[in-house]
Amino acid sequence: MYDYLIIGSGLFGSVFAHKMTKAGKSCLVLERRDHVGGNVYCEEKEGIHIHKYGAHIFHTSIKEVWDYVNQFVEFNNYVNSPVANYKGELYNLPFNMNTFAKMWGVVTPAEAAAKIAQQRQEAGITEPKNLEEQAISLIGTDIYTKLIKGYTEKQWGRSCTELPAFIIKRLPVRYTFDNNYFNDRYQGIPIGGYNVLIDALLKGIEVRTGVDYNQVRQEYEGLAKTVVYTGPIDEYFDYKLGRLEYRGLRFETERLEEVNHQGVAVMNYTDRKTPYTRSIEHKHFEFGAQPVTYVTKEYPADWQPGKEAYYPVNNERNQKLYCQYAALAAEEKNVIFGGRLAEYKYYDMDDVIASALDMVKKVMAE
Known part of the structure; x- marks a missing residue:
């Protein structure tokens, strides 16, 4: 008993x-x-x-x-600083001044905020009704199109216009050059x-x-x-x-005869055509210096009973x-x-x- x-x-x-x-x-x-x-x-x-x-x-x-x-x-003192890969263009995450500078060539927070405000106004969104409208109102059309839309639609298996706005509300947006994804202490x-x-x-x-x-x-x-x-x-x-x-996930892990394959633990693939959402190079979580590396590609999948349930x-x-x-x-x-x-x-x-x-x-x- x-x-x-x-x-x-x-x-x-x-x-x-x-x-x-x-x-x-x-x-x-x-x-x-x-x-x-x-x-x-x-x-x-x-x-x-x-x-x-x-x-x-x-x-x-x-x-x-x-x-x-x-x-x-x-x-350890690992800090999550993922990189977004859009058709070979690399952008820092979370969305911050490094992202804005690469996307638009802006230099100051005021310029970045003005660009986002302009795109929000042009989109004419006042009360976001879905994820797409919420994302554009937060971060503008360019970043939504390149860094959110494809990734999110792969992740959830449906259009961003069919997804609720709240999914994207906790998205970090910073007007500093800070690549730390989390705000936690x-x-x-x-x-x-x-x-x-x-x-x-x-x-x-x-x-x-x-x-x-x-x-x-x-x-x-x-x-x-x-x-x-x-x-x-x-x-x-x-x-x-x-x-x-x-929503389900499927993982493909590959052993590579390389010391360093992608230079970051997590790389998000944000275009719609790439079938996986992200690749994970595990050794970077613990600052590994091994002569080989293991990289996992993460594929979103339709969930079936009996499979692991993720989201x-x-x-x-x-x-x-x-x-x-x-x-x-x-x-x-x-x-x-x-x-x-x-x-x-x-x-x-x-x-x-x-x-x-x-x-x-x-x-x-x-």
């Missing part, structure tokens, strides 16, 4: 298991995959930690979260990769991999006082109200369906739903950890 049966060993499940074990509770963690860590899992090859499920760059302004993860692993990559963090969180806790809880649920009924479920919420209820939609499609239909599932979840006794799949929400890593820590506090208070 366990106090908690935790479904999923990603960040939410691992943090919850760690905190509850530390509080004297017994936990059993079940993981569907053959490894722990969810999407932050890294595969090591020739001293290079390959982010198997896409680039994961830790950043936060939540001091409690930063202090918490630093108990387990030291972070703390940023870095765990030295030795994310597996170091996950292994430390789960140290001394019973974990069973290769177990799909939704397929063998009857075997585990009554084994714990409380279930902590971090899988897809619609799958928990056997899709009885219908399926939630996601929730937060349109009106899916949000309405999720709310119906959330109402069912609220009625479940002795089951806690948490994490990006159970909450059908795009979470940054620090927000997942903060959510798990908050849930622990709530449970302990009760």
Whole structure:
């Protein structure tokens, strides 16, 4: 008999298991995959930690979260400064004075702001109704056309005019020569990769991999006082109200006999014709000097049941369906739903950890 049966060993499940074990509770963690860590899992090859499920760059302004993860692993001083590649033209991201200077030849912030204001006015947008209009009102027509439109349409598999405006609202725009993508106070990559963090969180806790809880649920009924479920919420209820939609990803990783292939960890390909959205050269996350390199091309894909679910499609239909599932979840006794799949929400890593820590506090208070 366990106090908690935790479904999923990603960040939410691992943090919850760690905190509850530390509080004297017994936990059993079940993981569907053959490894722990969810999407932050890294595969090591020739001293290079390959982010198997896409680039994961830790950043936060939540001091409690930063202090918490630093108990387990030291972070390096990596700063995310991706580069956009539009048909061979290279632009700094996030959109900043380096981008504006390359795009328009402007020199001062006032000139850049005037150019954007002019293009916004020419487009005649007052109340943005979709992603395209929101992007143009934020950054102008030229940058939208070259650096946002193609990338976004590949990513979501639909026209920017069909996507909601809120998707682009958190896009960083700066009138400084600052290539740091994130505004957060703390940023870095765990030295030795994310597996170091996950292994430390789960140290001394019973974990069973290769177990799909939704397929063998009857075997585990009554084994714990409380279930902590971090899988897809619609799958928990056997899709009885219908399926939630996601966007998928496909990865192609290549070993190259080069010390340095692209000069940056993340390069976005923003034209519509290039089939992948970005290429990731993993060694740059940890300033590697190995004689070889590994580069992963990231292809957006239509999601199919049974495949890994990456991005929730937060349109009106899916949000309405999720709310119906959330109402069912609220009625479940002795089951806690948490994490990006159970909450059908795009979470940054620090927000997942903060959510798990908050849930622990709530449970302990009760």
